[in-house]
Amino acid sequence: MSGLLDGDGGSGVSLPPTPALSPLPSTPSLVRSSAFGLSSAHPNSSTVHVTVTVSQARNLTSHKGDAFPVHSCVRVQFAGDTHEGDVVKDNKNPFYSTSKSFPRALDNSLLSDIMNKPLTVSVLEGLSSHKNIVGSIEIDLHPLISG
Secondary structure: OOOOOOOOEEOOOOOOOOOOOOOOOOOOEEEEEEEEEOOOOOOOOOOOEEEEEEEOOOOOOOOOOOOOOOOOEEEEEOOOEEEEEEOOOOOOOEEEEEEEEEEOOHHHHHHHOOOOOOOOEEEOOOOOOOOEEEEEEOOOOOOHHHO
């Protein structure tokens, strides 16, 4: 799985770009691009929004085999919050354009979450409530603030 996480500044929080993600062992290349950023609506706000965007996956294969269509979606998890995007039907190279903003209090709990809880992005296959995980990656956000 490869992709880039790009920090975009907001509310005085500036995140350095991070290196490309490396594939997990025995996991096909799934997420083509993603982004991570912190922002707030007002410079003196006590809330920031941790925003995660997943744009596209590629080279997906159905768990039933190459000849079968792939219906997939993306699930993003951060600090106990979960967002699942819409299913893209019959596409082995889907464009998800899934974006989720997790509002978080600007306090020590946010710092603790970034230091201790990974961001998880999963690609799921299926149309119903029962979906199979095609691939998943955990992203350690600690390097974004450890200078």
